[in-house]
Amino acid sequence: MTRKHPPLGGPPVNPPIERASTLLLPTAADVYRSDVVTYGRHGVRVHQALKDAFCALEGGAACALAPSGLNAIATGLMAFAGAGDHVLVTDSAYAPTRRIATDTLPRFGVEAEFYDPRAGAEIADRLKPNTKAILLESPGSLTFEIQDVPAIAKAAQAKNVVTLIDNTWSAGLALKPLALGVDVALHSATKYPSGGSDVFLGAMVARSEALGVKLAAHVRNTGVAVSPDDAYLVLRSMRSLEARFQAQSTTARTLADWLAARPHVARVLHPALESHPDHALWTRDFTGAASVFGVVLKPAETAQVNAFLDALTVFGLGFSYGGFESLALHCDPQLKRDVVPWSAEGPLLRFAVGLEPLDDLIADLERGFEALS
Ligand SMILES: *Cc1c(COP(=O)(O)O)cnc(C)c1O
Numbered sequence: 001m002t003r004k005h006p007p008l009g010g011p012p013v014n015p016p017i018e019r020a021s022t023l024l025l026p027t028a029a030d031v032y033r034s035d036v037v038t039y040g041r042h043g044v045r046v047h048q049a050l051k052d053a054f055c056a057l058e059g060g061a062a063c064a065l066a067p068s069g070l071n072a073i074a075t076g077l078m079a080f081a082g083a084g085d086h087v088l089v090t091d092s093a094y095a096p097t098r099r100i101a102t103d104t105l106p107r108f109g110v111e112a113e114f115y116d117p118r119a120g121a122e123i124a125d126r127l128k129p130n131t132k133a134i135l136l137e138s139p140g141s142l143t144f145e146i147q148d149v150p151a152i153a154k155a156a157q158a159k160n161v162v163t164l165i166d167n168t169w170s171a172g173l174a175l176k177p178l179a180l181g182v183d184v185a186l187h188s189a190t191k192y193p194s195g196g197s198d199v200f201l202g203a204m205v206a207r208s209e210a211l212g213v214k215l216a217a218h219v220r221n222t223g224v225a226v227s228p229d230d231a232y233l234v235l236r237s238m239r240s241l242e243a244r245f246q247a248q249s250t251t252a253r254t255l256a257d258w259l260a261a262r263p264h265v266a267r268v269l270h271p272a273l274e275s276h277p278d279h280a281l282w283t284r285d286f287t288g289a290a291s292v293f294g295v296v297l298k299p300a301e302t303a304q305v306n307a308f309l310d311a312l313t314v315f316g317l318g319f320s321y322g323g324f325e326s327l328a329l330h331c332d333p334q335l336k337r338d339v340v341p342w343s344a345e346g347p348l349l350r351f352a353v354g355l356e357p358l359d360d361l362i363a364d365l366e367r368g369f370e371a372l373s
Contacts, residue, residue, distance in 0.1 A: 058178050058185045076204050082108065136164070154181060173241070189203050191322030195244050201226060291352060295351065
């Protein structure tokens with residue numbers, strides 16, 4: 001016998017997690033309708049709510065989800081380029097994005113070339129008659145070049161070339177690329193939107209319905225699907241996205257200034273610092289900075305860099321960023337550039353600042369510098 005419980009007085013605040021492959025359609029005529037969701041892979045309510053959140057964040061007309069940020073980038077490029085086409089990828093792109101360009105796209109007959117992240121309007125000189133897409137990422141992963149996003153978007157629009165930007169760093173808060181003329185904003189929601197370092201998710205936000213239709217078609221045809229549990233986790237965290245981002249950014253900015261004054265530091269790559277070579281562009285286009293930045297050390301042996309990193313107890317050693325926890329990374333082993341070779345006074349480190357108290361982070365870095373010297 002089932003116990004009788006009182007009915008709920010109202011709906012929950014959050015959309016329910018519906019784990020569903022099959023959706024039961026009410027009548028035979030409903031089974032082949034195209035104006036309703038007929039299969040779980042195409043997304044249920046929690047996916048729809050998450051897409052709405054990303055559209056609101058970016059000011060987009062449509063959003064498609066992907067199981068990871070990297071998949072969102074691959075899906076975005078493949079939705080707009082096919083055999084015989086040419087795409088341009090910024091030389092400052094996230095390392096796995098580079099492999100989409102060098103290894104994956106050529107297998108499908110797409111020629112991918114890297115371009116100088118600081119190209120600006122001169123990107124027009126790199127466009128070919130068969131160029132279909134330009135991928136931007138600003139600031140660049142690891143090296144923090146700021147791109148002239150509106151100039152590149154304008155040059156692309158003049159030739160009907162689709163622009164896609166990896167907007168993970170800004171979390172969609174500090175940069176609004178669609179308003180600057182970019183067609184698709186790509187996100188690793190694994191980072192700030194999740195904030196928990198416990199889930200993978202990607203998003204593609206389109207400026208127009210027409211672009212959204214192309215993305216949705218590729219997503220549908222290739223079976224790109226996201227678990228409702230993962231969508232729920234990210235949706236839940238997005239409610240605190242802005243508060244976390246602001247808190248982490250503030251700590252990071254103070255740490256950047258502190259680091260810039262250390263004797264072992266040659267320079268700090270943080271676009272909000274006046275010393276950053278692209279500070280003027282950042283001031284023009286961005287309304288804030290994320291909590292991820294680079295530090296070029298004065299010349300030091302790898303053993304010294306490792307001693308610095310191994311002495312840290314608050315900063316973890318690992319990839320990713322945007323979580324609650326601070327991370328440090330030695331970048332040189334994964335730095336790769338085709339167009340403008342990276343050159344610096346010494347080793348390049350990246351810091352991703354989390355939600356820990358500033359004093360604990362400073363004390364940790366002091367331990368690191370002691371071990372380095
Ligand atoms: C982490 C990251 C990605 C990839 O995202 P995943 O969700 O880990 O697949 C793409 N671009 C940037 C800038 C990133 O930092």
